Amino acid sequence: MAAKKIKEGIYWVGAVDWDRTIFDELVTLPEGTSYNAYIVFGSGKTALIDTVEPLKGEELLRNLKELKVNRIDYIVSNHSEQDHSGMIPEILKLYPEAKVVTNKKCKQMLIDLLDLPENVFQVIEDGETLSLGDKTLQFFLAPWVHWPETMFTYAVEDKVLFTCDFLGSHIATSELFDTSDENRAKVYLETKRYYAEIMMPFRNFIKKHLALIDKLQPEILAPSHGVVIKETEFILNAYRRWVSDEVKPLVIIPFISMHESTRRMVDFLTSELSKRGIAVRPYNLTSVDIGNVAMDLVDAAGVVFASPTVLAGAHPAIISFAYLVNCLRPKTKLATVIGSYGWNGVVTVKHIQETLRNLKAEWIEPVMVKGLPKEEDYTRLEELADKIAEKVREYASLKLS
Numbered sequence: 553m554a555a556k557k558i559k560e561g562i563y564w565v566g567a568v569d570w571d572r573t574i575f576d577e578l579v580t581l582p583e584g585t586s587y588n589a590y591i592v593f594g595s596g597k598t599a600l601i602d603t604v605e606p607l608k609g610e611e612l613l614r615n616l617k618e619l620k621v622n623r624i625d626y627i628v629s630n631h632s633e634q635d636h637s638g639m640i641p642e643i644l645k646l647y648p649e650a651k652v653v654t655n656k657k658c659k660q661m662l663i664d665l666l667d668l669p670e671n672v673f674q675v676i677e678d679g680e681t682l683s684l685g686d687k688t689l690q691f692f693l694a695p696w697v698h699w700p701e702t703m704f705t706y707a708v709e710d711k712v713l714f715t716c717d718f719l720g721s722h723i724a725t726s727e728l729f730d731t732s733d734e735n736r737a738k739v740y741l742e743t744k745r746y747y748a749e750i751m752m753p754f755r756n757f758i759k760k761h762l763a764l765i766d767k768l769q770p771e772i773l774a775p776s777h778g779v780v781i782k783e784t785e786f787i788l789n790a791y792r793r794w795v796s797d798e799v800k801p802l803v804i805i806p807f808i809s810m811h812e813s814t815r816r817m818v819d820f821l822t823s824e825l826s827k828r829g830i831a832v833r834p835y836n837l838t839s840v841d842i843g844n845v846a847m848d849l850v851d852a853a854g855v856v857f858a859s860p861t862v863l864a865g866a867h868p869a870i871i872s873f874a875y876l877v878n879c880l881r882p883k884t885k886l887a888t889v890i891g892s893y894g895w896n897g898v899v900t901v902k903h904i905q906e907t908l909r910n911l912k913a914e915w916i917e918p919v920m921v922k923g924l925p926k927e928e929d930y931t932r933l934e935e936l937a938d939k940i941a942e943k944v945r946e947y948a949s950l951k952l953s
């Protein structure tokens with residue numbers, strides 16, 4: 553994709569990965585992705601802000617050539633992960649006069665990850681500025697979105713904030729900005745997916761970073777994946793909702809069933825919750841896109857883990873999912889377990905609860921059934937639906953922060 557102008561003297565020079573389907577060997581990419589690098593031409597100096605995934609490095613080099621960039625004074629590194637930093641060694645070869653501008657932690661990580669030598673760095677502190685002549689860059693440490701060394705770079709006069717992974721989305725597009733109506737829904741969805749999969753564990757750090765952005769009042773948010781954002785409030789408001797403690801009256805039921813017993817319980821509970829006016833979404837974990845479940849976890853009030861007992865514990869697919877939920881630390885307020893067993897179902901409940909030790913949710917009494925659910929088991933599920941519905945209403949009506 554050719555270089556694109558953002559403002560006078562500021563250009564997108566990144567790369568678009570149209571057909572990438574998975575990231576970190578974990579996260580699916582229904583819309584592909586992009587690696588956004590930017591160049592800022594001041595009257596005196598030129599700064600490149602982040603680079604791209606080395607597999608797409610040719611695209612970055614082509615864009616620099618197209619813009620006739622014959623000197624780079626600074627390579628600003630907002631984040632040391634290789635999809636943004638991986639081309640720094642190549643850029644240093646082509647522009648040996650350049651200094652890598654970053655914070656102390658990021659410097660060490662770049663040395664560790666890319667084997668860069670000590671002498672290429674210029675270390676900055678939180679809030680420090682760097683003059684490019686008629687343009688100024690200011691750096692703000694923004695730890696844990698999503699690594700400890702992450703930071704933002706602000707083009708002060710132009711009011712463009714380069715946030716690296718923060719506020720990003722995995723979208724491959726030829727559109728630089730998010731302005732078209734058709735694009736809006738996609739940007740919202742993919743930004744939510746990105747938040748759910750990458751940023752959600754860092755909710756409390758993000759609250760602080762949003763407060764900083766409120767102070768800066770940038771006109772443009774330029775993340776390192778997906779579209780560049782002109783309608784800043786559209787994305788910032790979404791983030792504000794996601795990181796708040798408010799939940800929606802939604803219950804998700806991730807489930808596995810080998811011989812249909814657990815599935816019958818899931819179908820029945822789904823219907824009973826729906827009858828009680830609670831939004832509910834069962835997810836069969838054998839075929840689901842985990843990103844979709846993660847998006848619901850952003851604001852669901854409750855999760856019901858539904859599993860058969862297998863070899864003295866829960867089904868491994870449920871445990872694998874529960875492990876992920878434990879890492880993502882959603883704000884889910886209540887949780888419970890349902891499922892079927894042959895001779896001992898207690899172990900299943902314990903296995904799931906132990907896996908979810910980071911989840912700060914209220915645990916509701918589980919319903920475990922021997923074999924297929926019978927009349928009295930359906931009655932227990934009705935009672936469970938009553939309890940869940942009552943609690944969900946209570947939690948979803950609270951304005952917690």
Ligand SMILES: Cc1cc2nc3c(=O)[nH]c(=O)nc-3n(C[C@H](O)[C@H](O)[C@H](O)COP(=O)(O)O)c2cc1C
Pocket residue numbers: 808809810811812813814815859860861862863864865892893894895896897922923924
């Ligand atoms: C491979 C396998 C291992 C099992 N291990 C246990 C077990 O350790 N403890 C137990 O109580 N039941 C065990 N069972 C029995 C199932 O939990 C029981 O059949 C249950 O009703 C299956 O639920 P489903 O129909 O939702 O798959 C096992 C079943 C299978 C197929």
